[in-house]
Amino acid sequence: MQIVSVSSLKGGVGKSSVTLGLASAALQAGVPTLVVDLDPHADATTGLGVQPQRGHDIGEVLRRPRRGSLERVVVASSWAVRDGQDTRALDVAPGSARSSHLDRSDYRGKDLGRLERALSGATGYELVLVDCPPTLSALTRTAWAASDKVLSVAEPSLFSVAGTKRTMTAIAQFEQSRTWSVPAAGVVVNKVQHASVEHRHRLAELQDLFGPLLVTPVIPDLPVWQQAQGAAWPIHRWPGAEARDISGRYSAILRGLLDGSA
Template sequence: MLVLGVCSLKGGVGKTSVTLGLASAAAARGVRTLVIDLDPQGDTTMALGADSTDRLDVAAVLDDPRSSVVDRSIAPSAWAPDGLDVMLGSARSAAHDGPGSDEDLDRLAFALSFVGDYELVLIDCPPSLGGLTKAGLMACDRAVIVTEPGLFAVMAVGRAMRTIDELRRGPARELQPLGIIVNRVRGRSVEQTYRLDELKTLYGPLVLSPAIPERAALQQAQGAARGLHSWPGASAAELADMFDQLLDRVLRAPRTN
């Protein structure tokens, strides 16, 4: 099982959209996947169309990471009920976003020992450096950082890379950066071209290819609670192919035993 954290230390760069794009690619390929919605906004849960009736949520798991609690916090998605599940997000998870002790931050990692037979776990972290993001990263084998080619977003990549390095030197020794996914690229922007070149200069092969262009199809599919791979049109097909390529890179990463 490969556990991948999707993170950004700056809001508004499309971190959740990238998580959902990867989930759509995995569902289309038949890769059994669990998405963990750690963001208190709960947008991933809503977009996946999961039914929360009579279910617990990720906040309950962080309160009490027992097997029975974990089981009741996971629901099938509407996208692929037999192969794509979600650990339900909740605004209540914000209570766990403080600094926390190492024991508190290790609860999600412990909870993952009780999940079902998944090939891939995607953790959608909040767009900030608090207890939730640290707990998510501590549960991961690999992490991708989502950014857009703008000054403040590029600066946030540096903060995220330092956070990953600090965790892997401390309590999360298995954690490694998988790379940087550049999202919302506009082809004719001089400023964006400059920032893309800057990212490649700073991080070299960690900048993953392809970069994701800004397309309305991605937001349209998510707004309709449908996977990108099932959305009609040439633009959606183009984006779906890009997420397929990124998923290939994710699945080539070493997995835990």
């Protein structure tokens, strides 16, 4: 089982979108996947068409992480595909404001093992995608501590490049402070407008700064993304050439993640 957290210390860059794009690719490819929504805003949960039930969310699990506590909150999302006679759905551990008890900067070291402990009881998944809040809180560090890989999301803009530097520095510092295994890091570039000179400049800058850590392909900024998201629908099942373009890119990133080349 590979655990990948999608993180950035900046809001609005596309963390939840990248989580959902990869989840859509995994569903399409038949990779058994669990989405863990750690952001108290619960956008990934909403994007998967799930209404969290009181007491059945990841915040509850993180309060008392025990064997079996994760399974009690995991639900089948509305994203599903037919598989022969069966219907196969993407699973989600829903987010809610109740996880905000860990969305703070002060924490005890042992709190950081809470998600790892909860996930140790998760069986049957090849991939776990963790959508993180935009803060360097205990919640985010809890995700990093549980992850094999941290994907940071960047936009090709000045502030986002600066935010990505901060995120990558924080991940590196976190790695140094840890006594257990070190997560690998990568940078996914989202909302790229290929016709924009500024975007091309910022892409080159990201390439200079992060070189081999930059994940390819990049994801374009296209209105169809927001249409599919607004309908809580997987991009791989949305019609049209633009949706096919984005879907193909997320499938390629997923393949790289699973074969270890991304």
